[in-house]
Amino acid sequence: MIKLNLRLPDDLYDAAKALAAADDRSLNSWLVAVVRRAVEASGTPDRPGGDPAAPAPLRGSGHSPRP
Template sequence: MTKLNLRLPDDLYTRAKALSAADDRSLNSWLVSLVRRAVEDGERRFAQGG
């Protein structure tokens, strides 16, 4: 597994932390799920030629 340092504006960090807590997940786990979804969506769009 690769480690990544991510700098977020304070307001975005606070909002993301609150949403991850509401989803009963760590911020890291929540962010991984969002990045995974975005990558999969991007791959699907690319495979469809658009």
């Protein structure tokens, strides 16, 4: 297992921590599940034409994208 230091904006950290608690998981376990779902998802709906090489468009300020 790889250890990773991740810096998050305060608001994103607070939101993720609350969602993890609501899911009765640790923040680490919740983040692993979210990243796993993102990696395993088929296609790339946020990218122009579904092209995985095309950059995803920025949403909002670019600091804490929200789905």
